[in-house]
Amino acid sequence: MHVLAVINNKGGVGKTTSAVNLAAWFARMGHETLLVDFDPSAGSSLHLGFDPAANSASTLCDYLIVRDGRLGEHIHATTVSGLSCLPSEPSLGEFYEEVQQGDGVEFFLNRKDIPEKFRFVICDCPPNMGSLAFNALSLADFAVVPIQTQYLSLPGLDLTLEVVDKARRRLNPSLKLLGFFGTHFDRRSAVAGKVLDLLRQRLGSQMFRTVIGVNSKLIEAFQARLPVLLYAPRARGSEEYRQLAKEMLKRMNRIAEQKKDSPKPTRGDNEWKHLA
Ligand SMILES: Nc1ncnc2c1ncn2[C@@H]1O[C@H](COP(=O)(O)OP(=O)(O)OP(=O)(O)O)[C@@H](O)[C@H]1O
Ligand SMILES: [Mg+2]
Structure with a gap:
């Protein structure tokens, strides 16, 4: 099982659009995939047809209330064969705070609770770096960071990198930064091109080659x-x-190939810190 957290502290950069569409493609490529919606605003749940207002499907919040280890009961099939969803709802944020204050439980979702049949688990994170985002990072193998191709996105990037680094040092030594990718790229805009060049200079091979352009079909699909x-x-x-x-x-x-030949990372490993 490979767990990916789609993370960026900036709002509206394309986390949800990317989480849903990447998860759908992983499933279409033949891998059993689970999308976990860690965001109380429930964007990816809605995108996959689970509307909290309709109150029809049990959610991560229901699991938080019972915490009986039977996570599978809250996982639902979607319109894409091989893709399942563990939806969210607005009360998830509230309940999370209460549970934390009540008995000091920091993370309610643990990796061992996720059914083993899933080859990929994609976590859609909220834009704020609170406990829900840290819960996702605590169980992830990889963080992936969508970056909106605008100048305004650049200063905030350090915070995302710091959060991933902190999660790695304090919670999850095996967390790796898989890479960054540009979103909302406007091919006709010289400014967007310059931002992409800057990102490639700064992040080098950590940037994926693929860039997600502005495309109205993505909005319509939502x-x-x-x-x-x-x-x-x-x-x-x-x-x-x-x-x-x-x-x-x-x-x-x-x-995975490199890992076979090298020792496991230890707490405090910091090989990508120079990017921050
Ligand atoms: N490539 C794209 N082209 C056009 N519109 C896009 C694209 N990617 C995302 N959008 C739209 O931009 C808005 C924000 O995207 P999205 O919800 O995926 O961002 P987010 O990072 O998850 O936001 P939040 O931080 O609020 O959770 C949505 O209306 C979405 O449909
Ligand atoms: Mg979102």
């Missing part, structure tokens, strides 16, 4: 409550997420 590969299979946005999913799979395979 409104239709479908991943773009079902809503508009020929859309550029769908093809770009397919390419990105392939790149991520390759990178994970390469890391």
Whole structure:
């Protein structure tokens, strides 16, 4: 099982769109995949057709209340074959705070609770770096960071890197930064091109080659409550997420190969800290 946390402390950069569409492509490529929605605003749950307002499906919040280890009861099949969802709802944030104050339980979702049949688990994180984001990072193998290709995105990047580093030092020594990718890229804009160049200079090979362009089909797919590969299979946005999913799979395979030959990372390992 490989767990990926899609994380960036900045709001609206494309975390949810990326989590849902990458998860859908992993499933379409034949890998049993679970999307876990850690965000109380429930964007990826909605995207996959689980509307908290309709109150029809049990959620991560229901699991938090019972915490009986039977996570599978809150996992639901989606419209994409091989893709399941553990949805969220707005009260997740509130309950989380209460539970934490009540008995000091810091993380309610543990890796051992996730059914083993899943080859990939994609965690959609909230934009704030509170306990829910740290819970996702505590169980992740990899963090992936979408960056909106605008100048304004650059200063905030350090905070995301610090959070991933902190999670790695304090909670999860095996957490790795899989890479960064540009989103909302406007091909006609010289400014977007310059930002992408800056990101590539600064982050080097940590940047995925694939960039997600501005594509209205991605917005329409959200409104239709479908991943773009079902809503508009020929859309550029769908093809770009397919390419990105392939790149991520390759990178994970390469890391797994390297790991076979090298010792496990230890608490405090810091080889990517120079990026911050
Ligand atoms: N490549 C894209 N082209 C056009 N619109 C996009 C693209 N990616 C995302 N969007 C739209 O931008 C908005 C923000 O995207 P999204 O919800 O994925 O970001 P987020 O980082 O999850 O936001 P939040 O931090 O609020 O959870 C949404 O309306 C989404 O449909
Ligand atoms: Mg989101």
